[in-house]
Amino acid sequence: MTSLTRNPGMALDLDWVLGARVNTPAITRRCASLPARRSVKKDYQAAWLLKAVSLIDLTTLSGDDTADRVRRLCAKARQPIAPEVLDRLGMSGLTTGAVCVYHDMIGAAVDALQGSDIPVAAVSTGFPAGLSPWHLRLQEIRESVAAGAQEIDIVISRRHVLSGNWQALYDEMLAMREACGEAHIKAILATGELGTLENVARASLICMMAGADFIKTSTGKEAVNATLPVSLTMIRQIRDYHDRTGIYVGYKPAGGISKAKDALTYLSLMREELGLRWLQPDLFRFGASSLLGDIERQLDHYVTGGYSAAYRHALA
Numbered sequence: 278m279t280s281l282t283r284n285p286g287m288a289l290d291l292d293w294v295l296g297a298r299v300n301t302p303a304i305t306r307r308c309a310s311l312p313a314r315r316s317v318k319k320d321y322q323a324a325w326l327l328k329a330v331s332l333i334d335l336t337t338l339s340g341d342d343t344a345d346r347v348r349r350l351c352a353k354a355r356q357p358i359a360p361e362v363l364d365r366l367g368m369s370g371l372t373t374g375a376v377c378v379y380h381d382m383i384g385a386a387v388d389a390l391q392g393s394d395i396p397v398a399a400v401s402t403g404f405p406a407g408l409s410p411w412h413l414r415l416q417e418i419r420e421s422v423a424a425g426a427q428e429i430d431i432v433i434s435r436r437h438v439l440s441g442n443w444q445a446l447y448d449e450m451l452a453m454r455e456a457c458g459e460a461h462i463k464a465i466l467a468t469g470e471l472g473t474l475e476n477v478a479r480a481s482l483i484c485m486m487a488g489a490d491f492i493k494t495s496t497g498k499e500a501v502n503a504t505l506p507v508s509l510t511m512i513r514q515i516r517d518y519h520d521r522t523g524i525y526v527g528y529k530p531a532g533g534i535s536k537a538k539d540a541l542t543y544l545s546l547m548r549e550e551l552g553l554r555w556l557q558p559d560l561f562r563f564g565a566s567s568l569l570g571d572i573e574r575q576l577d578h579y580v581t582g583g584y585s586a587a588y589r590h591a592l593a
């Protein structure tokens with residue numbers, strides 16, 4: 278896989294953060310027009326769906342996860358699309374971007390992915406609430422890295438955003454990044470709990486200033502997870518951060534993205550707002566547990582002309 282880009286971060290610039298404004302009606306209008314305008318057909322659609330597969334953090338984050346389930350997920354990450362379908366599409370060697378699991382499942386995932394280039398991502402820091410004692414959240418990051426996770430998805434303290442305590446959010450993010458060492462850090466904002474798009478924009482900037490390699494929308498456990506307006510708000514902050522610093526930060530929408538057509542809409546949004554560079558696995562991932570199943574069905578349909586039953590793709 279493409280080696281991941283790192284964000285060195287910068288000093289907290291509060292003027293920049295507090296100056297961030299979001300034109301909510303304009304964001305809403307732009308997002309409403311996207312699914313209707315986006316129309317990728319036939320060969321192009323198949324190619325874009327294969328691209329989407331390569332960008333999935335194939336995820337299982339359930340209380341009843343077992344090593345067996347994680348091993349099956351890893352087998353799927355190694356071979357996400359049936360070889361005969363891939364063959365008909367003239368492609369080989371396709372894998373997902375990563376496998377994403379809870380800390381306790383890292384060992385099983387690392388073992389099952391031996392010999393592949395697929396990284397293990399772990400959700401750490403008391404996922405999903407992120408409210409366990411501070412020293413334990415940092416310790417969990419260190420232990421996840423020691424167990425073999427190459428990517429760490431942390432959750433920020435929503436209360437720092439809701440109370441406007443930007444310095445505390447910056448300090449928290451900085452400490453978490455340091456605890457990650459060489460592992461890449463994705464900052465989950467839990468946008469469904471941040472109240473306003475302006476808060477989303479400000480939290481995005483703070484996390485990037487404190488060195489987040491990716492900013493991610495949601496844990497998948499909030500009442501509202503990834504949405505297009507939140508995505509547009511976050512990726513415009515990524516663009517602004519890049520324009521001002523030259524630094525590349527990745528984007529990961531997560532939670533509730535389960536349909537191939539929605540994945541295409543997200544890819545189209547990224548391409549229009551940030552350009553093709555942001556459609557590589559080092560700068561874009563889908564956090565998704567069931568998206569792959571629908572993409573498989575659409576590709577099956579493209580190749581065979583008929584839809585396979587969803588149960589045939591139950592694992593993804």
Ligand SMILES: O=C[C@H](O)COP(=O)(O)O
Nearest residue numbers: 496497532533564565566
């Ligand atoms: O980070 C990934 C999310 O937890 C996955 O959410 P999902 O199960 O709604 O696809």
